Amino acid sequence: QAGLTQPPSVSKGLRQIATLTCTGNNFHVDNQGVSWLQQRQGHPPKLLSYRNNNRPSGISERFSASRSGDTASLTITGLQPEDEADYYCTTWDNSLRGWVFGGGTKLTVL
Amino acid sequence: QVQLQQWGGGVLKPSETLSLTCAVYGGSFSGYYWSWLRQPPGKGLEWIGESNVSGTTNYNPSLKSRVAISVDTSKNQFSLKLSSMTAADTAVYYCARGMASYGRRVGLDNWGQGTPVTVSS
Numbered sequence: 001q002a003g004l005t006q007p008p009s010v011s012k013g014l015r016q017i018a019t020l021t022c023t024g025n026n027f028h029v030d031n032q033g034v035s036w037l038q039q040r041q042g043h044p045p046k047l048l049s050y051r052n053n054n055r056p057s058g059i060s061e062r063f064s065a066s067r068s069g070d071t072a073s074l075t076i077t078g079l080q081p082e083d084e085a086d087y088y089c090t091t092w093d094n095s096l097r098g099w100v101f102g103g104g105t106k107l108t109v110l
Numbered sequence: 111q112v113q114l115q116q117w118g119g120g121v122l123k124p125s126e127t128l129s130l131t132c133a134v135y136g137g138s139f140s141g142y143y144w145s146w147l148r149q150p151p152g153k154g155l156e157w158i159g160e161s162n163v164s165g166t167t168n169y170n171p172s173l174k175s176r177v178a179i180s181v182d183t184s185k186n187q188f189s190l191k192l193s194s195m196t197a198a199d200t201a202v203y204y205c206a207r208g209m210a211s212y213g214r215r216v217g218l219d220n221w222g223q224g225t226p227v228t229v230s231s
Binding site for chain 1: 157214
């Protein structure tokens with residue numbers, strides 16, 4: 001069963017680069033791919049990237065995702081105040097037959 | 111432009127059954143997996159379960175005994191019933207569309223607006 005671990009918080013300055021990580025214990029086995037969600041306060045989550053590094057239409061190129069072994073990463077360049085949000089990684093767990101989520105990272109833009 | 115609009119819920123008493131419905135506008139209903147998720151106050155996301163348009167379901171094992179998800183293809187709607195509610199089920203509940211590629215789930219790309227549900231005596 002996949003378990004996803006995210007750091008609880010990350011703080012970066014305006015226009016800097018933030019890299020959020022998500023460590024899984026089963027990525028390499030199931031190879032289901034990782035997706036990333038952004039959730040601003042009081043809003044539903046929004047899909048930023050799926051299947052490791054594909055962006056849905058309308059998502060800024062400032063958001064890019066990657067994966068290496070058991071660690072998936074979301075990199076946000078040129079940080080803006082509106083990037084301040086909670087970010088969740090998620091993957092489909094084949095053994096569980098369901099979606100599993102990381103605990104989320106709260107990104108603060110200073 | 112796909113939109114998911116959900117309704118139902120509100121304030122429930124312990125032991126009651128939660129009923130939520132999500133309508134899908136502006137896109138295909140088939141070819142996707144339709145999920146329910148929830149988020150307790152101040153906490154992260156928890157997946158409840160999903161159904162495809164044929165009615166094949168998958169449920170979170172921790173909730174399986176209390177959950178039923180159904181679809182109505184004539185209305186492009188899907189619904190959640192969660193029985194024996196307790197205070198621990200207090201959360202914002204979301205519906206979402208799951209994308210699949212070659213049989214693999216790849217992401218939850220469209221979400222409803224969320225419905226707060228409170229369980230209190």
